[in-house]
Amino acid sequence: xxxxxDGTLPTRFPEPWVLAREGDxxxxxxxxxxxxxxxxxxxxxxxxxxxxxxxxxxDQLFPVLIHERRPAA
Numbered sequence: 001x002x003x004x005x006d007g008t009l010p011t012r013f014p015e016p017w018v019l020a021r022e023g024d025x026x027x028x029x030x031x032x033x034x035x036x037x038x039x040x041x042x043x044x045x046x047x048x049x050x051x052x053x054x055x056x057x058x059d060q061l062f063p064v065l066i067h068e069r070r071p072a073a
Contacts, residue, residue: 001027001028001029001030001051001052001054002023002027002028002029002030002047002049002050002051002052003026003027003049003050003051003052004025004026004027004047004048004049004050005026005050006048007025007026008025008047008048009023009024009025009026009027009028009047009049010047011025013030013047015032015035015039015043017032017033017034017035017039018030018031018032019031019032019033019064020064031056031060031064
């Protein structure tokens with residue numbers, strides 16, 4: 001969960017490790033692949049956000065894995 005008290009979260013996150021986003025300018029749930037060392041701190045500082053990490057359960061993870069294995073159209 002990414003939270004920005006001032007409501008300045010972008011509608012799109014350009015980081016390559018952000019796989020999906022749902023939410024608004026104050027709070028968004030991001031589905032991410034584990035970023036490199038320090039990337040989370042840099043991301044938080046750049047976006048002015050607070051990050052709360054939570055592992056995905058199998059019901060959340062399965063669609064992500066299936067989507068990654070689909071051939072490109």
